[in-house]
Amino acid sequence: MTTTDTSTESPDGITTEITPLEDEAELVTSRSSSGRRAIDIVVRSIVPIVLALIVAALILLALGKNPLQFYGAIIENGLVGQNWENSLVMMTPLLLVAIGLIVVFRGQLWNLGYDGQFLLGGVVVAGLAPQLIAATSPGIAYLVLTLAAIAVAAAWTIIPAWLKAFFGTNEIITTIVMSTIGVGLTNILIEYVFQNPAVRTPQSRAIDPGDMLPYIPGTQVPIGLIVALLVAVIFQFVLSRTSFGLRLDVFGSSAKAARHVGINSRTMTIVLFLISGGLIGLAASMDIFGQWGYMRTNWNPSYGNAIMPFVFLARLSPVGAIPFIAFYSVFATGGTIAAQESGVSVDFLQIVVALILVFMTVTEYVGTKRDLGQSYLPDELKDAMRKPLNALTGRMRK
Amino acid sequence: MSASPTLAPAAGVISLSGITKAFPGVIANDDISLDILNGQVHCLLGENGAGKSTLISILAGMQFPDSGSIAIDGVPVTIGSPKAAMKFGIGVVHQHSTLVPSLTVLENLMLGEGGLMLKEKRAASRLEELSGLLGASIDPNILASDLALGQQQQVEIAKAMWTGSRLLILDEPTSMLTPSAIESLGESMSRLKAEGLGIVFITHKLREAYTMGDCVTVLRGGRKVGELTPERMKSLTEAEAQAEILRAMFGDDLAAAGSIESAAELAGATEAAPEASRVDVTGRPVRLQVAGVTSVGKSMDVSVTDISFSIHEGEIFGIAGIDGHGQAGLAEVLSGQRAIASGTISLEGADITRLGVRSRQEKGVRYVTDDRLHEGTVGNLSVAINLLLKRIGMAPFWRFGQINKTAVNDEAKRLITQYTIRTPSPSTRVGTLSGGNIQKVLLARELGHGARVVVVNKPTYGLDLKSVRLVHDLLRAFAADGGCVVLISTELDELIELSDRIGVISRGSIVGTVQNDGGPDVAERVGHYMIGGRAHDND
Ligand SMILES: Nc1ncnc2c1ncn2[C@@H]1O[C@H](COP(=O)(O)OP(=O)(O)OP(=O)(O)O)[C@@H](O)[C@H]1O
Ligand SMILES: [Mg+2]
Numbered sequence: 001m002t003t004t005d006t007s008t009e010s011p012d013g014i015t016t017e018i019t020p021l022e023d024e025a026e027l028v029t030s031r032s033s034s035g036r037r038a039i040d041i042v043v044r045s046i047v048p049i050v051l052a053l054i055v056a057a058l059i060l061l062a063l064g065k066n067p068l069q070f071y072g073a074i075i076e077n078g079l080v081g082q083n084w085e086n087s088l089v090m091m092t093p094l095l096l097v098a099i100g101l102i103v104v105f106r107g108q109l110w111n112l113g114y115d116g117q118f119l120l121g122g123v124v125v126a127g128l129a130p131q132l133i134a135a136t137s138p139g140i141a142y143l144v145l146t147l148a149a150i151a152v153a154a155a156w157t158i159i160p161a162w163l164k165a166f167f168g169t170n171e172i173i174t175t176i177v178m179s180t181i182g183v184g185l186t187n188i189l190i191e192y193v194f195q196n197p198a199v200r201t202p203q204s205r206a207i208d209p210g211d212m213l214p215y216i217p218g219t220q221v222p223i224g225l226i227v228a229l230l231v232a233v234i235f236q237f238v239l240s241r242t243s244f245g246l247r248l249d250v251f252g253s254s255a256k257a258a259r260h261v262g263i264n265s266r267t268m269t270i271v272l273f274l275i276s277g278g279l280i281g282l283a284a285s286m287d288i289f290g291q292w293g294y295m296r297t298n299w300n301p302s303y304g305n306a307i308m309p310f311v312f313l314a315r316l317s318p319v320g321a322i323p324f325i326a327f328y329s330v331f332a333t334g335g336t337i338a339a340q341e342s343g344v345s346v347d348f349l350q351i352v353v354a355l356i357l358v359f360m361t362v363t364e365y366v367g368t369k370r371d372l373g374q375s376y377l378p379d380e381l382k383d384a385m386r387k388p389l390n391a392l393t394g395r396m397r398k
Numbered sequence: 399m400s401a402s403p404t405l406a407p408a409a410g411v412i413s414l415s416g417i418t419k420a421f422p423g424v425i426a427n428d429d430i431s432l433d434i435l436n437g438q439v440h441c442l443l444g445e446n447g448a449g450k451s452t453l454i455s456i457l458a459g460m461q462f463p464d465s466g467s468i469a470i471d472g473v474p475v476t477i478g479s480p481k482a483a484m485k486f487g488i489g490v491v492h493q494h495s496t497l498v499p500s501l502t503v504l505e506n507l508m509l510g511e512g513g514l515m516l517k518e519k520r521a522a523s524r525l526e527e528l529s530g531l532l533g534a535s536i537d538p539n540i541l542a543s544d545l546a547l548g549q550q551q552q553v554e555i556a557k558a559m560w561t562g563s564r565l566l567i568l569d570e571p572t573s574m575l576t577p578s579a580i581e582s583l584g585e586s587m588s589r590l591k592a593e594g595l596g597i598v599f600i601t602h603k604l605r606e607a608y609t610m611g612d613c614v615t616v617l618r619g620g621r622k623v624g625e626l627t628p629e630r631m632k633s634l635t636e637a638e639a640q641a642e643i644l645r646a647m648f649g650d651d652l653a654a655a656g657s658i659e660s661a662a663e664l665a666g667a668t669e670a671a672p673e674a675s676r677v678d679v680t681g682r683p684v685r686l687q688v689a690g691v692t693s694v695g696k697s698m699d700v701s702v703t704d705i706s707f708s709i710h711e712g713e714i715f716g717i718a719g720i721d722g723h724g725q726a727g728l729a730e731v732l733s734g735q736r737a738i739a740s741g742t743i744s745l746e747g748a749d750i751t752r753l754g755v756r757s758r759q760e761k762g763v764r765y766v767t768d769d770r771l772h773e774g775t776v777g778n779l780s781v782a783i784n785l786l787l788k789r790i791g792m793a794p795f796w797r798f799g800q801i802n803k804t805a806v807n808d809e810a811k812r813l814i815t816q817y818t819i820r821t822p823s824p825s826t827r828v829g830t831l832s833g834g835n836i837q838k839v840l841l842a843r844e845l846g847h848g849a850r851v852v853v854v855n856k857p858t859y860g861l862d863l864k865s866v867r868l869v870h871d872l873l874r875a876f877a878a879d880g881g882c883v884v885l886i887s888t889e890l891d892e893l894i895e896l897s898d899r900i901g902v903i904s905r906g907s908i909v910g911t912v913q914n915d916g917g918p919d920v921a922e923r924v925g926h927y928m929i930g931g932r933a934h935d936n937d
Binding site for chain 2: 241242243244246247249250253254256257259260261262264
């Protein structure tokens with residue numbers, strides 16, 4: 001950078017001549033900006049988790065528990081020995097639900113009806129699998145019922161999607177309403193249609209343990225995990241390298257630009273909702289076939305709520321979500337047992353998730369301010385600090 | 399704050415010293431120092447990407463400089479946020495609208511006002527007063543998103559005049575105003591100046607700089623390369639001042655381009671006149687025919703009623719009018735973005751009324767929108783992708799739906815060179831380019847590769863003089879090759895220079911058409927229709 005102010009200053013501080021420059025200003029400075037940005041993204045994604053864990057530790061201390069012991073127990077129960085397999089089993093539906101949310105969120109559409117979609121997809125599998133397996137074979141049942149779960153969960157998004165596409169109705173409200181209906185409908189279906197006659201409690205017949213999804217060779221993890229990882233890779237490719245992914249990004253960035261480019265926003269809205277619902281249905285099928293084998297009323301794992309912060313921390317990238325979901329799976333698997341052992345409510349895990357959300361917001365705010373080169377402190381606070389300072393320096397100048 | 403706006407105007411000076419601001423790949427401001435005095439209109443000039451808006455955003459608290467300092471009345475200050483700027487009495491009209499689209503005009507004006515109660519009455523009377531000054535009537539209860547960009551600009555000016563109690567910064571405020579609105583803006587500026595306000599005024603039109611400005615600072619490549627003091631400004635004639643400014647702005651490039659004569663031409667100092675060698679196109683086949691088209695739309699800017707015209711091969715059809723009178727509606731109807739209630743549109747004899755944006759695009763109908771920031775580009779996508787935004791999925795850039803990065807980059811590089819788009823690289827996010835360079839991205843995207851009809855809405859707004867010239871040449875060459883242009887503009891000079899015929903749009907209808915026969919009275923006839931006449935020469 002050369003400083004070239006060749007103009008001569010006149011007494012009033014104003015130059016008197018136009019002074020053309022000889023050399024063109026250097027337009028491009030070499031800088032490893034992309035590398036720095038990558039580091040920045042990693043830092044921004046991890047800092048909130050670290051901060052949340054620290055604050056959670058403080059809360060535990062306040063409750064009179066030993067946080068180190070608690071976190072130790074989480075690692076112990078979530079990773080050590082064969083426990084990592086439990087974490088991976090849990091990861092399967094979480095990752096699929098996460099991708100289902102990523103797809104719509106990228107289009108700035110908010111499908112918050114994941115619970116209803118998941119349970120309806122699940123009840124179709126749990127309710128029909130025992131008979132279908134008996135009538136045909138497990139393989140056919142996996143295929144047919146997975147497709148059915150996908151279809152049912154996707155169908156459950158159609159009303160919100162249609163209302164959004166044609167009337168602009170707020171999809172946050174409609175998906176939540178549909179979700180509530182879906183949860184209720186699931187309970188009714190279990191109790192009145194799929195009830196296991198052999199037991200008194202309201203629950204469906206269970207799939208024979210031998211007919212559940214096979215394990216990945218050498219492990220006790222059902223192959224649903226492979227499906228989930230494959231889906232993540234496929235969607236990563238679709239979103240980042242195909243014309244559909246680009247159209248989706250344009251659509252998500254600006255409705256005006258989308259219209260200008262000729263993207264049909266109605267079709268796009270409906271397609272995105274269907275994909276989202278479909279993936280959540282797939283998650284349900286893999287979860288029932290892989291882990292539970294049956295459903296009872298009022299069961300709601302709420303996977304969507306649990307992974308919500310992580311899809312944003314992963315910046316809506318399917319493959320980027322994998323480590324975050326893996327982290328949460330270990331945390332939740334180990335944490336449930338750790339909480340029971342140390343006498344903390346299991347809801348404490350939800351608090352940690354909420355803390356991550358809070359710190360994520362703070363980190364984003366600070367990061368954006370820094371990108372703009374603005375200071376992090378609110379103006380009021382700075383004024384309060386500056387005033388005495390200014391008074392001081394002012395006096396000194398006199 | 400120790401600096402209060404009640405200080406005597408004589409002491410009033412805002413000094414920037416050694417302001418430097420770098421972005422990845424570009425130094426936007428390089429050690430810039432200048433003093434802004436109260437009671438003066440300080441013009442900031444420079445080509446696209448010179449760093450004007452960056453300097454403004456530092457003053458407005460939107461960006462923070464890497465180094466350098468700002469002092470108000472000799473007291474060093476930090477302007478850490480837009481709110482802080484407001485507290486210092488700095489009002490800003492940014493180059494691109496910052497109005498909140500989902501709020502009404504009135505609510506937008508009240509935004510940022512302190513206090514819990516929104517002072518609706520005061521805002522309304524203020525708007526009335528200001529719109530009187532600007533010579534525009536804007537319904538205060540309309541949504542900001544329903545305003546045309548020119549109207550938004552007027553609301554922004556009103557808003558800035560309100561907050562700017564000591565310094566008013568206007569970043570290209572005249573780019574979308576009609577001549578009469580510019581005139582009344584000039585009057586408001588001199589009144590505010592007389593009241594002791596400092597004004598920073600950015601424009602690409604040297605004539606405005608000369609008539610409205612007291613002193614001039616010229617930036618180039620982020621550096622301050624010249625200055626005209628008030629005394630010097632007074633001692634120069636308009637032509638001399640322009641020559642000096644142009645030499646500083648473009649340096650050697652200008653010398654390479656030709657003599658000072660062409661500089662005067664660049665500056666628009668010569669009378670606007672149609673090309674002498676204009677050929678008669680009336681005998682040629684009709685390319686675009688619009689018959690009785692009425693659009694579906696709720697605000698005036700997007701409504702057109704019973705519009706009919708036809709354009710021949712190689713013809714440039716100008717559309718004159720006050721911004722917000724259906725220009726956007728007409729453009730959108732032609733590009734296929736807006737549904738029509740009745741009427742037909744045909745391209746080379748084939749009915750295209752029912753075709754959507756993409757099919758029309760493939761048939762060669764192109765549209766350069768005036769909303770380059772929100773509609774024309776996607777700010778967080780790269781320059782390269784934005785250059786190909788209308789060709790997503792097409793070979794050779796996408797194969798089997800998969801992007802071919804090499805092909806995309808090669809095409810982007812070609813367009814960047816051809817249109818002299820100033821960007822650190824094709825992968826730079828388009829939203830970080832300077833306003834003029836974003837405009838060039840739009841033009842580069844729409845004008846090439848098999849265009850048959852281009853609809854351009856204010857194609858040169860925000861462009862520096864050289865780029866305006868480039869665009870005019872491009873449009874002319876496009877027409878000379880047999881292309882059709884629908885040229886929508888608020889600048890009469892531009893319309894007269896380029897068009898074969900000029901239609902005047904008012905309240906969504908074409909109220910008259912004037913043959914641009916080179917006669918001395920063309921401007922007058924167009925102006926006549928604009929103010930509501932419906933007399934003779936309809937053709
Ligand atoms: N937020 C940003 N990030 C990266 N680069 C930026 C950013 N803002 C501006 N720039 C770069 O800084 C340079 C100066 O831009 P600026 O907007 O100040 O130009 P300008 O003089 O206002 O031009 P115009 O007349 O076209 O509006 C440009 O090269 C632009 O690409
Ligand atoms: Mg600018």
